[in-house]
Amino acid sequence: MTYVLQQLLNALQVGSIYALIALGYTMVYGILTMINFAHGDLFMVGAFLCFVAAVTFNLPFVPVLLLSMIGVAFLGVVIERFAYKPLRQAPRVSAIITALGVGLFLENFTLALNPYPKQIPQLLENTTWTFSGLSVSSLQVFVIILSLVLMWILDLIVRRTMVGMAMRAISWDKTVAPLLGVPVNMIISVTFAIGTSLGGAAGVMYALAYPVIDPYMGIMVGWKAFIAAVVGGIGNIRGAMIGGYILGAVEIMVVAFMPSTYRDFIAFVLLLVLLIFRPYGILGKPHPQKV
Amino acid sequence: MGANGIMLSIENLTIAYGNIKAVDNISLEVNEGEIVTLIGANGAGKSSTLRAISGIVPYSGRIRYRQEDLRGVAAHRIVAMGMAQVPEGRGIFGNLTVMENLKLATWQRKDKGDIPKDYERAFGIFPQLQKRRDQLGGTLSGGEQQMLAVARALMSRSSMMLLDEPSMGLAPMLVRDIFQVLCDINRAGTTILLVEQNAHMALSIAARAYVLETGRIILSGPGKELLGDSRVREAYLGVDA
Incomplete structure (x- = not known):
């Protein structure tokens, strides 16, 4: 029982990170019906910015987090402006190839600057509490809570603000929104x-939890977060959150009860099976065709 | 206010999609305070004309709103200049509530303090919408969606309203109600450019009308006059001349 609880806690931690990254995929898809395949690499850039801020500038945790989030957000906006926007009317496949290309660029640019993996210093004091066999680390609790807070803020923005309303409107119909005065x-x-800054925050938290970072760390994590977004229903924000936690739970439970090499295999099988039965994901709905 | 009262002027407008000219060198004017209608069959180029005015399709020729050239002005800036639109097929955001649909249309307004009064005004015109204010747009009936589309255009507090086939898919009773509302809105000071296939209704409320056929204006004049024109009666009103 304690073992299962312990694994559930681990699942929450991993799931939080997947959920944060999955949100970036789903938000961009929701508004542009495009998969930003560079998003996993933006997560990696977030981890490297964390390294730069913590080691080069010797900053404490909060400024490190903010700097990484802002830096990745800025990069995300620049990428959209210069790489994706010119292709908005182009066939979907061109945008996908461009996104993959941007991802490769980010990986290799980071590699050129950092030929060797980097070690992230311990930014937060990490204490471990033990409750009748269940060990809880403060870092774990922190990652889970911070992720939930960020997701709660996002949910508020999307549901309660004019900008969030405009995002939802554009995801429904891009052509009508400008006719109402919305600057698309x-x-x-x-x-x-917003989407990429959450990826940046995930990069920082990942780096704190697994402190050796390299330029390729975003590939597998990015693919899995993408799966999480699809499982939850791509384009659906709450779906991405749920998908992230489901994927985290599946992974951790596989490792807990089966050989750990089965982990990614099972995760990808989950995607395939779920999509056969629910092609739009858990919360996704087929978009009504406009008449 | 535009000198000599011209609110919208279109000169030599041509819109081409590839090699096909949807609109071929048309000119028209809308004076301040008028209801002007553009009638014609499906595919005559009516919606393309509206899209050009709203800045969402490329065109040649000149479109001016209150003397200002609209070429190159982004669609959302045109709304800010005072032109609202009720788009073809209503364009209701089905995933937003009625209230949110209305609120979104206030994006460009500077006078945020007056907005609550305008909700009241919109709900006064369409009491049915008030009952459904927290319902998603996608759950409304066709008639309610059309009311919402008009109410939404009202929320931007514009001096000019462009409407693309507000009668489409509505029962005759509802069409009459909507057109009555358009007359009221016009009397309260909003200039209206109305694109319609329902020529009879459109001509009966319009001060002036233009008849569009395969991209060209073939006829124009006061609404009442065209209502009696034999060519119009034959082609658009289904009446033998």
């Missing part, structure tokens, strides 16, 4: 900024 390009930029 600006909203798309804001969406990229």
